[in-house]
Amino acid sequence: MFRIIDFIAAFLGLTILSPIFLAVTILGFFDTGSPIFIQTRVGKNQREFRLIKFRTMAKDTESVASHLASKSAVTKLGNILRKTKIDELPQLINVLKGEMSLVGPRPNLFNQTELMDERQKLGVYDVLPGITGLAQIQNIDMSTPKQLAQIDKQMIDTLSVRNYFRYIVLTVMGSGSGDAIKPGK
Template sequence: MKYCEQKRKIDFILSLIGLIVLSPLFIGIMIAIKLESKGPVFFKQKRVGLHQTHFNILKFRTMRIDAPRDMPTHLLSDPERYITKTGRFLRKTSLDELPQIINILKGEMAVIGPRPALWNQYDLITERDRYKANDVLPGLTGWAQVNGRDELPIEVKAKLDGDYVKEISLKLDIICFFRTIFTVIKSKGVIEGGTSRMLKEIAPSQEEKLK
């Protein structure tokens, strides 16, 4: 049986084990969120899934309930205004993404795959179509995430997603998984500020990469 056919079974088993093992951490985070701010524990947001179908991605809520819903954080002019203290820690450690284990259990996501785009990120969705990156389940982490995350221009991000789809294998998924751990520990590629600041910070390095 090809790996692509086994991948869903592996994802289900890993996510089930992860949910059981991490349940004390889940409970602790839920309590911290409720103690600090009003609103639900989980944040739901419409994202693009397999073959451009839509589903609600789950995250631990890291912002106040009056924050803009369908805008990437790095495009906000003043994201710190909305992010809670608990949320800042969850984002820095990427623990806010843990509820997506439930999305994986439901078959809406995979452990490894292109990160699901917002429903209104039409430029990214269109660019991914060029590389058939919309034809696999989106992932909790992916090849683009371990090669730049928020720093990457859309064209580069979509190309990396396409490279993953073309070369998908157990070996690549294992590499992606362990590189994700390193990336999270180092907090590499995460930008919370506005677009203008982001471009000033990354333009020189990205220009060199694209030459």
């Protein structure tokens, strides 16, 4: 049932939000010269897929988890996109393709081995990764792998249609601060 909701919502979202996609893409060309960011992530059953986002950091930024990235790598436009969570919108394409769900555990990088181990133990990779979920609205990011895996498992075990829409609404209403960036630099 969630797959049908995901597909319809992603299709409608891409259609309705296409003017925003166009505007951010144009602005992104002026900001970094490359507005789209594609990165290999860990998906369902630990299969790799290519996550699509709007670029928020300089093109030469090292491919690490956001909490390990330097604050100075985030561009001016990128800062706005992150605060408004608009940088996540292209993931609707991943949802449409069946690689992600609107709600699920955030997909990690393959070099996040501690998180991968914790998630593997709890069966988190048995479901599609998502754009948002319980951890995101509670501001739990990938810097605390064990806690994140436990919250992901809790979300999976308690996911209902009500909670699915609740997580989406809370995210749209501003709950959660988005991916954390290393402070100071």
